[in-house]
Amino acid sequence: MNPSQAAPGSQASLREANRLRVLDALREQGAMTQVELAGATGLSPATVSNMVKELDGAGALELSPSIRNGRRAVLVSLATGNTLLAGIAFGDRDVRVAVATGPRDIVGRQRMPLPANHNADEGMERAARLLHDLVEKAGKTMPDVKAVGVGIPAPVDSVSGQVGSESILPGWRGVDVADEMRGRVGAPVSVDNTSNLGALGELRCGALQGVQNGAYIKLSYGVGAGIVLGGEVFRGIAGTAGEIGHLTIDEHGPVCRCGNRGCLETFIGAHALSDALAGSHGRLTLRDIIAKAIDGDAGCRRVIEDAGRHLGVALAGLVNLLNPEVVVLGGQLSLVGHVLADPMQRALERSAIPSAVASLVVRESELQTDADVVGAVVAAETLYAATEGHLVTITSMA
Numbered sequence: 001m002n003p004s005q006a007a008p009g010s011q012a013s014l015r016e017a018n019r020l021r022v023l024d025a026l027r028e029q030g031a032m033t034q035v036e037l038a039g040a041t042g043l044s045p046a047t048v049s050n051m052v053k054e055l056d057g058a059g060a061l062e063l064s065p066s067i068r069n070g071r072r073a074v075l076v077s078l079a080t081g082n083t084l085l086a087g088i089a090f091g092d093r094d095v096r097v098a099v100a101t102g103p104r105d106i107v108g109r110q111r112m113p114l115p116a117n118h119n120a121d122e123g124m125e126r127a128a129r130l131l132h133d134l135v136e137k138a139g140k141t142m143p144d145v146k147a148v149g150v151g152i153p154a155p156v157d158s159v160s161g162q163v164g165s166e167s168i169l170p171g172w173r174g175v176d177v178a179d180e181m182r183g184r185v186g187a188p189v190s191v192d193n194t195s196n197l198g199a200l201g202e203l204r205c206g207a208l209q210g211v212q213n214g215a216y217i218k219l220s221y222g223v224g225a226g227i228v229l230g231g232e233v234f235r236g237i238a239g240t241a242g243e244i245g246h247l248t249i250d251e252h253g254p255v256c257r258c259g260n261r262g263c264l265e266t267f268i269g270a271h272a273l274s275d276a277l278a279g280s281h282g283r284l285t286l287r288d289i290i291a292k293a294i295d296g297d298a299g300c301r302r303v304i305e306d307a308g309r310h311l312g313v314a315l316a317g318l319v320n321l322l323n324p325e326v327v328v329l330g331g332q333l334s335l336v337g338h339v340l341a342d343p344m345q346r347a348l349e350r351s352a353i354p355s356a357v358a359s360l361v362v363r364e365s366e367l368q369t370d371a372d373v374v375g376a377v378v379a380a381e382t383l384y385a386a387t388e389g390h391l392v393t394i395t396s397m398a
């Protein structure tokens with residue numbers, strides 16, 4: 001009998017629920033002994049023992065000898081073979097790391113805040129430490145990590161491998177991120193912009209699945225787009241396509257961190273929203289502004305509505321140029337939902353070619369703030385497939 005068709009309350013449905021509890025606990029908390037697993041799931045030791053036997057027989061688990069409190073013990077973990085992929089997504093204020101066996105199969109994840117204006121060394125050091133921790137929790141070792149995808153919140157020059165702007169993310173200027181990270185993790189590394197990775201994540205497992213021409217808009221501290229053409233992420237000749245945040249909205253507007261004037265980001269980036277509220281609300285973080293807007297704070301809603309209007313004008317440009325099927329709104333700021341999306345839609349309808357808007361679907365991100373880290377795992381998977389033949393040499397150096 002198929003367990004998913006088991007009648008509720010039946011013996012079979014209870015077994016299925018217990019099985020999921022065991023798998024969820026291992027996914028969330030990493031490798032553990034059967035005694036610890038009983039504590040984590042609230043199941044009896046006898047039930048855990050049965051479940052582990054059954055799941056191990058089905059190849060879903062790995063059992064490995066270990067020492068706990070000075071005594072021999074068996075550690076139970078999710079079966080990953082000996083192949084792990086890692087995704088690392090840097091934000092302006094945090095880094096998120098995931099280890100996975102595939103883009104849909106994340107076996108562990110963690111986030112750590114980063115100081116504002118951190119430098120590249122500091123960021124990469126913390127990311128590498130998080131990765132080591134997650135690999136250990138999964139009951140694995142670093143040589144099991146076969147490839148790493150890294151995202152940074154700035155244009156990446158695909159020719160030099162460096163940040164493609166002198167003034168965006170100044171702490172990362174002149175750093176060859178792939179090369180530096182490879183030295184820290186002992187596996188091949190690919191680097192891309194987090195908006196492109198967001199598009200890649202949504203394309204593979206989220207709101208852009210099956211879409212030929214579309215865009216993923218990342219609304220966070222900064223603003224960027226990942227453009228999808230012919231079912232693939234389009235990066236342009238040097239990797240910097242999709243910099244919608246630095247599209248000029250007002251050529252007499254405020255000076256942007258990129259050196260230009262009146263970029264979209266100077267109107268809807270986190271600094272712009274926080275500056276607009278400084279007089280009435282004091283200094284708020286982007287997270288505070290979003291939470292207060294959801295709670296109904298009139299001032300916070302107003303600045304987000306204005307941001308939605310500006311975003312709609314910029315999107316109209318993108319829609320007129322590309323005539324996409326789907327635009328996905330992602331990143332932290334998209335979590336406010338209609339407060340942003342409604343004024344955006346009105347401005348878009350006012351400014352873009354009517355037939356282009358009529359055939360356009362605007363969707364919320366399905367992966368939410370995980371889109372870029374999932375995309376980084378997709379990038380790692382592609383890199384692994386491309387370098388598989390050479391891995392023996394690379395891992396033996398680690």
Ligand SMILES: [Zn+2]
Nearest residue numbers: 246256258263
């Ligand atoms: Zn700019």
